[in-house]
Amino acid sequence: MVDKRYLFVVNPHSGTKLRREADSMAVWLEQQARKAGLTAKAIITRARGHATDLAAEAAATQKWDTVVAVGGDGTVNEVARGLLFAPTSLGILPLGSGNGLARHLGIPLTLSAALHHLFECPSVVIDSATLNGQPFFCVAGLGFDAYVGQLFGQQPRRGLDTYVRVSMQAYLDYLPQRIRVAGRDTEIFSLSFANAGQFGNNAWVAPHADLTDGRLEVCTVTPFPKWYGTALTFQLFTKGLKPSTYISYQSLREITVETEQPTLVHYDGEPWQLDTGRIEVKIVPKSLRVKA
Structure with missing residues (x-):
């Protein structure tokens, strides 16, 4: 079954691309999702840990099929920890500096290609790890x-x-x-x-x-x-x-x-x-x- 409900979590402090464009990015992401016939909402994070709270709430309510980290590895980490052991999927739009997990998974690094990939690809279950919890x-x-x-x-x-x-x-x-x-x-x-x-x-x-x-x-x-x-x-x-x-x-x-x-x-x-x-x-x- 194709995921149809996407919550985009936009980190305005991530990498080099979002610092002055977070508001317009959020609007654009919602527009692109709706053009694809999907339900979408984009939220800009306010502080450290906000992305985790948003993801955890999405997983608890099951309102969204996928919560998308829009940013770098720090944003991915925050969103992912809110989705551990949940049926809700993590999505990644890699707009950070390193984009380590996205690169390992073969997710395209250009925004348009990554968005198309996000809407079309299936979900897989992977491991995580902990360091002192x-x-x-x-x-x-x-x-x-x-x-x-x-x-x-x-x-x-x-x-x-x-x-x-x-x-x-x-x-x-x-x-x-x-x-x-x-x-x-x-x-x-x-x-x-x-x-x-x-x-x-x-x-x-x-x-x-x-x-x-x-x-x-x-x-x-x-x-x-x-x-x-x-x-x-x-x-x-x-x-x-x-x-x-x-x-x-x-x-x-x-x-x-x-x-x-x-x-x-x-x-x-x-x-x-x-x-x-x-x-x-x-x-x-x-x-x-x-x-x-």
């Missing part, structure tokens, strides 16, 4: 990636150019971190918990990750010589990252990591300063319905 759907982690996420979030402009510039700056002053996993101490450059395969911007940390296999791909990158950074970056953006001297993978359902002091992490690119040195990450199988 915080839901994520793409990738979470600590170390270098969390540091970049924090710096990126402080920038007045988003986009790939900003991400590359911030990453290069971070690479020059970042220091590796010591962690303990299963009673064993190790030093890491980064530790990623991948449900989907990439961070966003086609940076594939776990090219073999599967959203439906009930497992997380845990990628550990240990400290490496400065010259290796170029090769690592090339592999990351060409879907060529694989086990090597400095890179290892584990396929797990859950993992507990301990740090010497409360550490900075990220979930779907959103930085989060923990107040504990204990990090518990778990897969949540078959927990989200997505139009893809």
